[in-house]
């Protein structure tokens with residue numbers, strides 16, 4: 001890296017807190033020019049203050065972003081759907097969101113629509129299991145619908161699809177609530 005006497009690298013953190021906030025906000029919203037992006041990226045990796053601040057801001061920004069999940073009601077049952085393609089893997093934001101949504105809602109009859117979930121791993125399976133046990137503990141139940149082949153394979157292999165009722169589509173699951 002070339003030594004620039006005006007670069008952030010050498011300033012360590014002489015950046016004013018307000019200036020830092022502005023740079024980070026612009027960096028996260030991708031409105032910094034490429035030169036500044038390069039300088040900032042070169043800087044924050046070596047600067048604890050900026051690094052921490054960036055992580056906090058990033059976290060807040062992701063909380064503010066529209067939820068990846070949405071509830072709807074069908075025949076008195078709460079159906080949780082993903083708004084877009086999603087993965088239920090250990091580092092995915094969807095995992096936390098799924099848990100929050102299921103644990104915070106009060107309806108005990110829940111259908112999880114996995115129609116847009118392209119991938120699942122042990123963390124995802126664990127989360128589904130903990131949602132399921134939570135509902136069962138509260139005299140409720142959870143059913144899973146629209147499972148994609150890749151995800152179904154993993155769920156079948158681990159026996160989870162036979163433990164948690166798994167149905168082809170929403171209507172089938174709704175019918176099963178009536179029986």
Ligand SMILES: [Zn+2]
Pocket residue numbers: 012013014015043044047048049050051
């Ligand atoms: Zn800094």
